[in-house]
Amino acid sequence: xxxxxxxxxxRGLDYSINGRSIFKNLDIDVPSGKVTAFMGPSGTxxxxxxxLITGQLFADRGTVIVxxxxxxxxxxxxxxxxxxxxxxxxxxGALLTDIDVFENVAFPLREHTRLPERLLRQLVxxxxxxxxLRGAAELMPAELSGGxxxxxxxxxxxxxxxxxxxxxxxxxxLDPISMxxxxxxxxxxxxxxxxxxxxxxxxxKEISAVADLSYLLSGGxxxxxxxxxxxxxxxxxxxxxxxxGLADGPVPFHYPAPDYYESLLARGRGR
Amino acid sequence: xxxxxxxxxxxxxxxxxxxxxxxFLMLLVWRTPRALLRFQLISDQVYNSGALSLVIIxxxxxxxxxxxxxxxFTLLQRFGSESALGTAAALGLVKELGPxxxxxxxxxxxxxxxxxEIGLMRATDQLSAMEMMAVDPIRRVVVPRFIGGIIAxxxxxxxxxMIGIFGAQLVGVQIMGVDQGSFWSQMRAxxxxxxxxxxxxxxxxxxxxxxxxxxxxxxxxVPTAEGVGRATTRTVVTSAVVTLFLDYLLTSxxx
Amino acid sequence: xxxxxxxxxxxxxxxxLGFAAFxxxxxxxxxxxxSFTSKPHYDVTAKFDNIGDxxxxxxxxxxxxxxxxxxxIDFDSQDYKAVxxxxxxxxxxxxxxxxxxxxxxxxxxxxxxIGVTPGGAETYFKNNDQIQFTQSAFQLxxxxxxxxxxxxxDSGNKGSDAAPARDKPSxxxxxK
Numbered sequence: 001x002x003x004x005x006x007x008x009x010x011r012g013l014d015y016s017i018n019g020r021s022i023f024k025n026l027d028i029d030v031p032s033g034k035v036t037a038f039m040g041p042s043g044t045x046x047x048x049x050x051x052l053i054t055g056q057l058f059a060d061r062g063t064v065i066v067x068x069x070x071x072x073x074x075x076x077x078x079x080x081x082x083x084x085x086x087x088x089x090x091x092x093g094a095l096l097t098d099i100d101v102f103e104n105v106a107f108p109l110r111e112h113t114r115l116p117e118r119l120l121r122q123l124v125x126x127x128x129x130x131x132x133l134r135g136a137a138e139l140m141p142a143e144l145s146g147g148x149x150x151x152x153x154x155x156x157x158x159x160x161x162x163x164x165x166x167x168x169x170x171x172x173x174l175d176p177i178s179m180x181x182x183x184x185x186x187x188x189x190x191x192x193x194x195x196x197x198x199x200x201x202x203x204x205k206e207i208s209a210v211a212d213l214s215y216l217l218s219g220g221x222x223x224x225x226x227x228x229x230x231x232x233x234x235x236x237x238x239x240x241x242x243x244x245g246l247a248d249g250p251v252p253f254h255y256p257a258p259d260y261y262e263s264l265l266a267r268g269r270g271r
Numbered sequence: 272x273x274x275x276x277x278x279x280x281x282x283x284x285x286x287x288x289x290x291x292x293x294x295f296l297m298l299l300v301w302r303t304p305r306a307l308l309r310f311q312l313i314s315d316q317v318y319n320s321g322a323l324s325l326v327i328i329x330x331x332x333x334x335x336x337x338x339x340x341x342x343x344f345t346l347l348q349r350f351g352s353e354s355a356l357g358t359a360a361a362l363g364l365v366k367e368l369g370p371x372x373x374x375x376x377x378x379x380x381x382x383x384x385x386x387x388e389i390g391l392m393r394a395t396d397q398l399s400a401m402e403m404m405a406v407d408p409i410r411r412v413v414v415p416r417f418i419g420g421i422i423a424x425x426x427x428x429x430x431x432x433m434i435g436i437f438g439a440q441l442v443g444v445q446i447m448g449v450d451q452g453s454f455w456s457q458m459r460a461x462x463x464x465x466x467x468x469x470x471x472x473x474x475x476x477x478x479x480x481x482x483x484x485x486x487x488x489x490x491x492x493v494p495t496a497e498g499v500g501r502a503t504t505r506t507v508v509t510s511a512v513v514t515l516f517l518d519y520l521l522t523s524x525x526x
Numbered sequence: 527x528x529x530x531x532x533x534x535x536x537x538x539x540x541x542x543l544g545f546a547a548f549x550x551x552x553x554x555x556x557x558x559x560x561s562f563t564s565k566p567h568y569d570v571t572a573k574f575d576n577i578g579d580x581x582x583x584x585x586x587x588x589x590x591x592x593x594x595x596x597x598x599i600d601f602d603s604q605d606y607k608a609v610x611x612x613x614x615x616x617x618x619x620x621x622x623x624x625x626x627x628x629x630x631x632x633x634x635x636x637x638x639x640i641g642v643t644p645g646g647a648e649t650y651f652k653n654n655d656q657i658q659f660t661q662s663a664f665q666l667x668x669x670x671x672x673x674x675x676x677x678x679x680d681s682g683n684k685g686s687d688a689a690p691a692r693d694k695p696s697x698x699x700x701x702k
Binding site for chain 3 (some may be wrong): 314315317318321322323325352354361365423425426427429430432433434436452453455456457458459460461462463464466467471
C-alpha cells in the first residue's frame with residue numbers, strides 16, 4: 001500500500017507480563033515521515049508497545065526493527081545510541097522537577113554534547129520558540145500548567161533533532177485550547193522537521209484530525225488499520241464500538257466474572 | 272504450622288531482599304567510575320546529604336556530649352577518677368556514639384530525602400524520561416547520590432565527635448568542675464589514632480549501607496504516593512537495624 | 527546557576543569543617559598531637575625494671591607540673607629493662623642530674639605517668655642524658671598479691687592455731 005520503506009517494522013511479536021499475554025503475533029509497520037496513531041481501549045498495551053519499540057521492554061518472541069536495527073538483539077549501548085535518535089513525550093511531561101524550564105530543555109544537550117554555552121542557549125531558545133514558550137524559560141516545572149509542561153517536554157524531546165518522535169497519550173487532561181495547540185504542534189513538527197511521529201491515544205476525534213495512518217489495537221493484536229476515514233467506515237464491531245464510544249460491545253462492559261445470579265446466591269464473600 | 276510457614280516465607284523474602292540489595296550495590300559500583308567524571312553532580316549531593324544535615328548533627332552532637340559527661344561524671348565520681356571523664360567521653364564518642372548516632376540521624380534526615388526524591392522521580396516518569404533521552408538514570412541520578420552519601424557520612428561523623436567532645440568539656444569542666452588540664456591530658460594519653468581510625472572506618476561502612484538502602488528503596492519504590500511513603504519508612508527502619516548490626520560486627524572485628 | 531554557586535560554597539564549607547574536625551580529633555584528642563607541634567624540647571632516657579601499663583604520650587610531671595611527655599618506650603635486651611625516652615620541654619632546663627623518676631598512677635584506676643623528684647646536684651640534664659635513679663611502677667596486682675599472701679599466711683597461722691584448739695576438745699572428749 002505504501003511505497004516508502006517503513007521506518008519501524010514489527011513482526012510476529014509476542015509479549016506477556018506474569019504469564020498474562022499482552023500481544024500475540026503482532027505485525028505493525030510505521031511508515032517514514034508520517035503521523036501514525038496507535039489507538040485502543042485502555043489496558044490493550046499501547047504504552048507497552050511504545051516501551052517495546054524504545055527498548056525499555058523486550059519481546060518474548062518476534063522482531064522489532066527500527067531503522068534497520070533489531071531492538072530485541074541490541075546491546076544496552078546500542079539501545080542508548082538508538083534512543084538518541086528518538087524523542088518521547090510522556091503523559092504528564094515528566095519534566096525534571098529540580099531544574100527550570102530552560103535547563104530541562106537543555107538537559108539532553110548537556111548530557112550528550114559539549115556545545116559552547118552560547119550555541120546551547122540559542123538551540124534551547126529556538127526549540128522553546130517552536131512550542132511558543134520562550135517566555136517561560138525561567139519558570140520552574142511546578143509553576144507550569146498541564147498543557148505548558150507538555151509543550152516544554154515536547155521542546156525537550158525535539159532538542160536533539162530526533163528522527164522519531166513518540167507521543168504517549170498527549171491529549172489526556174488538557175483543555176480544548178491546549179489540545180488544539182498540541183494537535184497543531186504534532187502536525188507542524190512532523191512536516192517541518194521531517195519526523196516520523198507515533199501517537200498513542202484513545203481520543204478518536206483528535207487522532208482522526210492528525211493521523212495519516214491509524215492502528216486500532218485490541219485483544220493482543222491489530223483489530224483494524226487504515227486512514228481515519230477508512231477506520232470510520234470499517235464494518236467490524238470492535239471498530240464500530242471504539243470509534244463510536246459505545247458502552248457495550250465486543251469489549252464487554254463487565255469484567256469477566258462468574259454468573260451474576262449464582263454469585264448473589266452464594267455464601268461467603270460471594271465469589 | 273502456619274506460623275512456621277509464615278516465618279519461613281518472611282525469611283525467604285528477607286533473603287531475596289538482601290540479595291537484590293547486593294546486586295544493586297554491584298550495579299552502582301560498576302557504574303561509579305564513569306559517574307565520578309561528573310564531579311559537579313557528586314558535589315551537589317554532598318551538599319544535599321551533608322551540608323544540609325550539618326545543623327541537626329551539630330545540635331545532636333552537643334547534647335550527646337553533654338549527657339555523656341553528666342552520666343560519666345556521676346559514675347566515675349564513685350571511683351574517684353573524675354579526671355578520666357575526658358577519656359570516657361572521647362572514646363565513647365569517637366568509637367561508638369559518633370558513627371552510630373550520625374548514621375541514625377543521616378538515615379532520618381538525608382536517607383529519607385534521597386528515597387523520596389528518587390521515588391518521586393520514578394513516580395512522575397522522570398527516570399523513564401531520562402532513559403528515553405539516552406541518559407542512564409542510575410549513572411545520572413542514583414550513583415551521585417550514593418557517592419555523595421558515602422563522602423558526607425564520615426565528615427558528619429567527625430564533626431559530631433568534635434562537637435560532642437566540646438559538649439562533654441562544657442558540662443564536665445565548666446559545670447561539674449573536672450580539672451580542664453587533666454580532662455584533656457588524660458584524653459590525649461588514652462585516645463589513640465587507632466580509635467579514630469576505627470570510628471572513621473565504621474562511619475564509612477555506615478555511609479555505604481545507609482546510602483545504598485536509601486537509593487535502593489527510592490529506585491525500587493512502587494510508583495505511587497503511598498509507595499514513596501512506604502519507601503521512606505523502610506529506609507529509616509532498615510538503615511537503623513543494619514547500622515546497629517554492622518556496628519556490632521565492626522566492633523568485634525576491631526577488638 | 528546562581529543556586530548552584532551557593533550550593534558549591536556550602537559544600538566547600540562543609541568539607542572544610544569536616545576536615546577541620548578530623549584534624550582536631552587526630553591532633554587534640556590523641557597524644558600524636560605533640561609530634562605535630564614541635565616545640566623546642568630535649569630528650570632524657572630512663573631505665574625502669576617495670577613500667578606497668580605506661581603508654582607513649584603519658585605526661586611527665588615535676589611537682590605536679592607537666593614538663594614533658596613519654597616519647598618512646600623500648601626494651602633493653604641486655605639488662606632486661608624498659609627504656610623510656612622522656613621528651614621534656616626546653617623551658618624546664620634546670621633539672622638536677624641526680625633527680626629520680628618514679629612511675630605513678632593517676633587516681634585509683636587512672637593511667638600511669640612519670641613523676642620527677644628533683645635532686646640537689648649543681649649539674650642539669652642535657653639532651654640524651656640518662657636518669658640514674660628510677661623507681662618502677664606501683665603494681666596494684668603485686669600489692670594485692672603481697673597483701674593476699676600476708677593475709678593468707680596470717681589466716682593460715684590462725685587456722686593452724688585454731689584447728690588444734692578445736693581438735694583438742696574432741697580429742698579430750700575421745701579420751702574421756
